[in-house]
Amino acid sequence: MDSRTGFEQDRDCVTSGHGQGLKLEPCFQTDSLLPSPRTPLIPQLLSHTVVGRNLDPTILFASSQAVALPHDYKCGACPGEVQALPSPRTRALAPVPCAGDGDQLSNQHPREQLCDQHLQAKRARVESIIQGMSLPPTSQAFDMSPEAAFRHEREKGGEMPQESKRKPRVPQQDVGAAGQVAPTGGSSHGKGCQQLKEQLCFLEQQLRWLQEKFYQVCDSEDAAQTQEDSEKEQPLPGEPEDRLNKDSATATSNSRKVPLRRSVLEVCGLEEAEGRGDTGGLPSALRVLSQALKHELAVVTPQVVDSVLKTVWPKADSHIQKHHHSLPMGPDARREYSAAGKCRKPLAKPSAMNASGSLGSPQAEVLLGASGKSLGSYAGSFSSKGVRKSSRVPSMGYSLGSATPVQHSQLLSQLLGYRKHSLWGSDSHESPSALERGCPEPLNLHWGTVKLRSSIVRQQQHHPLPLSPANMDSLALLPAGRDGHSELPAANDGAPFASTHMQEALTPGHLKKAKLMFFFTRYPSSTLLKTYFLDVQFSRCITSQLIKWFSNFREFYYIQVEKFARQALLEGVVDACTLQVSRDSELFRALNMHYNKGNDFEVPGRFLEVASLTLQEFFSAVRAGKDADPSWKKPIYKIISKLDSDIPEGFKAAGCSQELLHS
DNA sequence: ATTCTTCCTG
DNA sequence: CAGGAAGAAT
Numbered sequence: 001m002d003s004r005t006g007f008e009q010d011r012d013c014v015t016s017g018h019g020q021g022l023k024l025e026p027c028f029q030t031d032s033l034l035p036s037p038r039t040p041l042i043p044q045l046l047s048h049t050v051v052g053r054n055l056d057p058t059i060l061f062a063s064s065q066a067v068a069l070p071h072d073y074k075c076g077a078c079p080g081e082v083q084a085l086p087s088p089r090t091r092a093l094a095p096v097p098c099a100g101d102g103d104q105l106s107n108q109h110p111r112e113q114l115c116d117q118h119l120q121a122k123r124a125r126v127e128s129i130i131q132g133m134s135l136p137p138t139s140q141a142f143d144m145s146p147e148a149a150f151r152h153e154r155e156k157g158g159e160m161p162q163e164s165k166r167k168p169r170v171p172q173q174d175v176g177a178a179g180q181v182a183p184t185g186g187s188s189h190g191k192g193c194q195q196l197k198e199q200l201c202f203l204e205q206q207l208r209w210l211q212e213k214f215y216q217v218c219d220s221e222d223a224a225q226t227q228e229d230s231e232k233e234q235p236l237p238g239e240p241e242d243r244l245n246k247d248s249a250t251a252t253s254n255s256r257k258v259p260l261r262r263s264v265l266e267v268c269g270l271e272e273a274e275g276r277g278d279t280g281g282l283p284s285a286l287r288v289l290s291q292a293l294k295h296e297l298a299v300v301t302p303q304v305v306d307s308v309l310k311t312v313w314p315k316a317d318s319h320i321q322k323h324h325h326s327l328p329m330g331p332d333a334r335r336e337y338s339a340a341g342k343c344r345k346p347l348a349k350p351s352a353m354n355a356s357g358s359l360g361s362p363q364a365e366v367l368l369g370a371s372g373k374s375l376g377s378y379a380g381s382f383s384s385k386g387v388r389k390s391s392r393v394p395s396m397g398y399s400l401g402s403a404t405p406v407q408h409s410q411l412l413s414q415l416l417g418y419r420k421h422s423l424w425g426s427d428s429h430e431s432p433s434a435l436e437r438g439c440p441e442p443l444n445l446h447w448g449t450v451k452l453r454s455s456i457v458r459q460q461q462h463h464p465l466p467l468s469p470a471n472m473d474s475l476a477l478l479p480a481g482r483d484g485h486s487e488l489p490a491a492n493d494g495a496p497f498a499s500t501h502m503q504e505a506l507t508p509g510h511l512k513k514a515k516l517m518f519f520f521t522r523y524p525s526s527t528l529l530k531t532y533f534l535d536v537q538f539s540r541c542i543t544s545q546l547i548k549w550f551s552n553f554r555e556f557y558y559i560q561v562e563k564f565a566r567q568a569l570l571e572g573v574v575d576a577c578t579l580q581v582s583r584d585s586e587l588f589r590a591l592n593m594h595y596n597k598g599n600d601f602e603v604p605g606r607f608l609e610v611a612s613l614t615l616q617e618f619f620s621a622v623r624a625g626k627d628a629d630p631s632w633k634k635p636i637y638k639i640i641s642k643l644d645s646d647i648p649e650g651f652k653a654a655g656c657s658q659e660l661l662h663s
Numbered sequence: 664a665t666t667c668t669t670c671c672t673g
Numbered sequence: 674c675a676g677g678a679a680g681a682a683t
Binding site: 664665666667668669670671672673 | 674675676677678679680681682683
């Protein structure tokens, strides 16, 4: 049992790791999916930010606060201060001192006076956008757009255990004290958060710089547009130009050219262009901006990510190194994980574990690594002879995480089409002696393998669940880090989990799957079950129900075996060793009828061995009269509990349950 | 206190 | 199979 304990501790590490992984997300990528105004900067810049010259600088850092704010403040250099801003009103009364450029926009009042209706309308639009983005999540609870779903998921993820240190979302007026960020963490985390804040600050400065360049570009347009209107709004002290660094002046001077304006407007998404349908080529200034933006992001983002990982999850550092430098994992790490994953298998098979270690596709390694937990996942099939056969789908195990529907079909056909492929099937000649030897077969080592939950888990067409809020909650509770894509939320199709239908209840398909799994494991831990019923939203109830199923399975199994053992005794069988369960046995038929009613699954030979041993044990015990002892079955249970084998990875396939049901 | 397991009952 | 009780293990 200690092995399982270790395993579960390991799992805890995994989850906590993910939790920490999540922890960093709000600061960075994940925020792109949050209503925080911070991260969607670029989209905002490109689409909404530039509203004439009334570009609201607060859009970069602040939130709905900015809506009511006058333009006479500027505090973007230090996010902490921005977060600390209590409210617009307070802030207007007592402006927070800002490093260096506090008066940058202090001279916009005159220009505001000149705002015509059009500009005001645009401003209102921007404000509404900002406002919408700053809505508290509760107000978006029923926004079930993919993005909202994902955002919601992130929100829930933030509530995961040990997630209390999640950085509060900046825009929330009542919560947005920066001081809540760092102090909430432990000392190390606080330090890490401090680093993160600095990184963020840097990042934001970069972005602000770029935004100002944008400002320049668009300002030139406005200058041209409003030149006729009034001259007094032209060169304003404190204008972006004045704020710009010298090195950015080059691009600025280019972008100042009036001919750029239409293209700029179009790219900026200004409806100003609604009257002018002409589309010019991409202006060079924009190219410059684009490249600069990309470059800055490319430079800063990895640093930030690495820093975050290093800080929040020290182990990740080494993992990162591995990913970067050597995709094939070192055998040590793999062994470590394999050992940890051995769970309920006191009869260790160390040789097998080590032997299984050294394969893996780079993708798999990346995925596994990205999941924060590289396990010695191995997709090979096994035979009772102890000869590991290469799977027909060698990469099945690892590629499951990103399996396409086609792959899933292959999985299923392998699951069921045993007559041809005999994926897990027993070759007709298996040696029961292997069982007695403590089963040195190189059985699969998937115990505890962290399933790489695919972002593109196939839709389960047979039982599509209505996307009720409850279901979305289920989605939300998904440990996002587990999918290995937590670092790339935006790289997904935008609705990563929208296609994952988490079952909030166990279905007949799950029951059938569980029954088939019983052929491999009689005593699955809840942890194991969670890794094999990935389409189930586990709750305490679900878990116990699943466990109860296996308990019932065992009950039936032991009853049947005992019955046949007694029957054999009555029939005068002398040697227990002659009791072998074959596929022709009555016992097998009874069991197969129960667990594999359709007989559409080839019962693994290993199960026959286990059944044979169980039968012999019962036979011997009854013959020895041990059944007088009320707990005479306990030793048998103990023996059998050690004979679990690994469950083929195919059982993890999304939709497996449903397809099994319909097969 | 919680989880897991068995046993019993329906 | 589910529900519940009881005990063991953690």
